Amino acid sequence: MKKLVLFVCMLMTALGMNLQAIEAPVDKPAPDFSCNDSKGVTHTLSSYKGKIVVLEWLNHDCPFVKKHYGTGNMQKLQKVYTGRGVIWLSIISSAPGKQGFCTPDQANDLTRVKNAHPTAVILDPLGTVGKKYDAKTTPHMFIIDKDGILVYSGGIDNKRSTDPLDVDRATNYVAKALNELLAGDEVSTKTSAPYGCSVKYKK
Amino acid sequence: MVKVLYISLLVGYLAPLSVFAKIPQESAHVNVGLTTEVKSIQPGRSFSVGLFFELEKDWHTYWLNPGDSGLPVAISWKLPPGFSHGDIQWPYPTRLGTDSVVNFGYEEEVLLITDIKAPPDAKIGETIKIEANVEWLVCKEECLPGQALLTLSLPVDTKVPAFDLVWKEKFTDTRKKLPVLSQDWSIHAIIDKDHVFLQITQPQWFENDIEKILFFPEQAELFDYSTPQIVKNNDNGYAVQVKLSALAQKIPSALEGVLVSDQSWSRVSKKKALRVVVPLGNQNQEKKTQKEVTR
Numbered sequence: 446m447k448k449l450v451l452f453v454c455m456l457m458t459a460l461g462m463n464l465q466a467i468e469a470p471v472d473k474p475a476p477d478f479s480c481n482d483s484k485g486v487t488h489t490l491s492s493y494k495g496k497i498v499v500l501e502w503l504n505h506d507c508p509f510v511k512k513h514y515g516t517g518n519m520q521k522l523q524k525v526y527t528g529r530g531v532i533w534l535s536i537i538s539s540a541p542g543k544q545g546f547c548t549p550d551q552a553n554d555l556t557r558v559k560n561a562h563p564t565a566v567i568l569d570p571l572g573t574v575g576k577k578y579d580a581k582t583t584p585h586m587f588i589i590d591k592d593g594i595l596v597y598s599g600g601i602d603n604k605r606s607t608d609p610l611d612v613d614r615a616t617n618y619v620a621k622a623l624n625e626l627l628a629g630d631e632v633s634t635k636t637s638a639p640y641g642c643s644v645k646y647k648k
Numbered sequence: 649m650v651k652v653l654y655i656s657l658l659v660g661y662l663a664p665l666s667v668f669a670k671i672p673q674e675s676a677h678v679n680v681g682l683t684t685e686v687k688s689i690q691p692g693r694s695f696s697v698g699l700f701f702e703l704e705k706d707w708h709t710y711w712l713n714p715g716d717s718g719l720p721v722a723i724s725w726k727l728p729p730g731f732s733h734g735d736i737q738w739p740y741p742t743r744l745g746t747d748s749v750v751n752f753g754y755e756e757e758v759l760l761i762t763d764i765k766a767p768p769d770a771k772i773g774e775t776i777k778i779e780a781n782v783e784w785l786v787c788k789e790e791c792l793p794g795q796a797l798l799t800l801s802l803p804v805d806t807k808v809p810a811f812d813l814v815w816k817e818k819f820t821d822t823r824k825k826l827p828v829l830s831q832d833w834s835i836h837a838i839i840d841k842d843h844v845f846l847q848i849t850q851p852q853w854f855e856n857d858i859e860k861i862l863f864f865p866e867q868a869e870l871f872d873y874s875t876p877q878i879v880k881n882n883d884n885g886y887a888v889q890v891k892l893s894a895l896a897q898k899i900p901s902a903l904e905g906v907l908v909s910d911q912s913w914s915r916v917s918k919k920k921a922l923r924v925v926v927p928l929g930n931q932n933q934e935k936k937t938q939k940e941v942t943r
Contacts, residue, residue: 470894508785508793544790581716581749599895605719605868607785607793636895638869642791643717643749 454480454573457491469578471635475587475595478574480536482565483552493532495591497626499619501563502575502644503535504545504583505555508607509641513584514559518612519601523562526623535563538575540647545583546570572646582641586619590626597622599637677704678786682778682798683759685819686809689776689802692768695809696819697800699723699736699760699782707788708753711741713868715751719785719793721760726779730767737761739825740908740921741864750873751787752864759822770804777801827906827923828914837903837926843889844871844903846924850885856911863888863924865905870896903928 457477469476475498479489490498501519504510513519523533537552539545547555552566569575578587578598588597602615622632679702686695699721701709710718725733739758745751764778778800785793832851837844846863861879865871875891888907892899906921907913913922 506790508791576748579748607719608783634897637897638893638895639716640719641717642787643745643751643789645789646746646748648746 454569471595475589476577480567483549496532498532498589500587501535502580502583502585506544507583507642510583516609516612533563536567538569538572539645543645582639585639596632600639605640677707682800683815688805688809689766691770694763694765702757707786708755710753712738716749721784724781732765734763774804827921828919829923846888848886858909858911860910862908
């Protein structure tokens, strides 16, 4: 029998806290969550303490995402930094019926076809994690340091465009922040405006 | 009966577009064309051309600051030697999107006017080719990028150009939506840790009550768009409170944007949009310090 994968993400918030409020400012502990990935494996953010974690909001049909996957830019970042011990979680918060939504099988197929190298693809069809982090666009990037502190929230780079040629002309904030963290330095650019398509949340 | 009326209106509406239709770029969910206000070019004079977008129902394209997602229309002009062009004259946008992801843009249709200046030595009798390489993004929920190379040819003539009557009205209507520059209204911006407060002092001649004011910031990356703006009536006029984004990297020295209201900002013509360029003072340091204190 086919294993049933539950489409559920849970916020690991202390009792009494407001679950609706957006609570992901930089320099503060990143909101904890526990989610299944496309292979049915559960990932709990707090269990990655001691490692650097990247959250990448993903919708493969979005032209801005296509720019970064079409040029191989995103896959390269994933490969380079997971190779250096970074946990890379691509998160799909598109609701069922909306653009970018994936069943586990579809997500696995896309990872293979696009030759992507994330640690896992997290399925968040209810938008629970996306809304907690206030993920606005695909891509919208977050970086969490070894102590569980959110140290970057924003765009992947500084070129708001769908032009593939801009990938090489841009300053990649994610690579910059990860290089600084891996060198033991403080992240110099902690925020930027995310750009891309809106996340297709459940209404 | 209603349906019949609707169809006939539609036909009536589409008919003038037949001229435009000779240079359309049909792509998914949008018609894009390069249009002209005048039928000829006079040496040494400026004239207006316009990029016209006709959007399918529920689809939109973006203002110069697209908001939380999206991309503004971009035009790259290719003009004959000696000709020069200005920037896109953006009509004020509407607020689109959802509660959590806010956009500034246009639905249904928009004309993006650009002025082109002919050199004094433009040759009489010559036909001038104007080329625009246009890139845009249209979105409903999903987004589709588009690109087109649009061209327009106009003769150089000594006489005062005749208007292209098919398009003249759209140019005129669109100009009513361009933000007005006014010395009558005094605008000041005050910044604290989380907000910018725009104090709007009304002129003596203004006797109406403004019921709605919305500030559209031109600078991207500065404000939290999903937090509703708060407008308060006070002794001098109105105060608009706009929330700063937690992701704002740095505070610029001047704030640029457009105030849109339900009343006219102009005494002489109906202008619902007011261009705002106001110093934010030397508050950069202050914000930083306050941010550090709260950490």
